[in-house]
Amino acid sequence: NAGVTQTPKFQVLKTGQSMTLQCAQDMNHEYMSWYRQDPGMGLRLIHYSVGAGITDQGEVPNGYNVSRSTTEDFPLRLLSAAPSQTSVYFCASSYSGSHTEAFFGQGTRLTVV
Amino acid sequence: AQKVTQAQTEISVVEKEDVTLDCVYETRDTTYYLFWYKQPPSGELVFLIRRNSFDEQNEISGRYSWNFQKSTSSFNFTITASQVVDSAVYFCALKESWGKLQFGAGTQVVVTP
Numbered sequence: 001n002a003g004v005t006q007t008p009k010f011q012v013l014k015t016g017q018s019m020t021l022q023c024a025q026d027m028n029h030e031y032m033s034w035y036r037q038d039p040g041m042g043l044r045l046i047h048y049s050v051g052a053g054i055t056d057q058g059e060v061p062n063g064y065n066v067s068r069s070t071t072e073d074f075p076l077r078l079l080s081a082a083p084s085q086t087s088v089y090f091c092a093s094s095y096s097g098s099h100t101e102a103f104f105g106q107g108t109r110l111t112v113v
Numbered sequence: 114a115q116k117v118t119q120a121q122t123e124i125s126v127v128e129k130e131d132v133t134l135d136c137v138y139e140t141r142d143t144t145y146y147l148f149w150y151k152q153p154p155s156g157e158l159v160f161l162i163r164r165n166s167f168d169e170q171n172e173i174s175g176r177y178s179w180n181f182q183k184s185t186s187s188f189n190f191t192i193t194a195s196q197v198v199d200s201a202v203y204f205c206a207l208k209e210s211w212g213k214l215q216f217g218a219g220t221q222v223v224v225t226p
Contacts, residue, residue, distance in 0.1 A: 033214070040122070042204060042216040058213065090158065099146050099165060102214055104158040
């Protein structure tokens with residue numbers, strides 16, 4: 001099994017450009033989420049989904065959109081990139097139960113210039 | 114409001130010393146789950162342990178041990194006889210019954226030979 005796969009691993013964007021970070025999991029997990037990691041701030045939840053067709057906002061949702069059309073995929077869209085969105089992005093998935101641990105992708109390092 | 118506090122930003126030790134990482138959490142739920150993750154310099158997030166709120170037994174896994182105390186809302190992590198390979202950022206995380214996983218800011222552990 002591949003687990004959680006994120007693409008790309010690295011990306012440089014110009015301010016105002018749009019892009020989609022891809023996330024796919026092959027573990028049939030209901031719960032998927034996106035985090036951003038910034039120095040000294042841990043991982044902060046951007047958006048999450050409890051199943052296909054259901055998404056909700058996390059702690060820092062502004063500037064990001066998500067959709068969940070299938071169980072496997074949970075893309076994160078930046079509509080108009082800003083330098084403040086320079087960060088490392090992690091996608092995670094887990095079974096829906098609260099007790100289960102999350103499995104993380106390898107991360108995407110995004111730089112907005 | 115931050116619900117997971119890791120007050121130690123960085124801890125430096127010499128190989129074979131013990132190191133204890135503090136984690137204090139805040140929740141109103143009676144059912145919740147606590148996690149520790151390791152992030153080595155390569156950047157991936159590695160699950161270490163899960164503990165539910167009903168199980169206050171301490172746990173030992175090799176050189177790792179965890180001390181969960183509900184009375185002080187703490188879930189501390191000790192590495193015994195540290196090794197250079199233990200150098201990483203360690204995150205404590207809390208998942209409440211509604212499933213969002215919230216992270217502390219992380220503690221950087223530096224082990225020198």
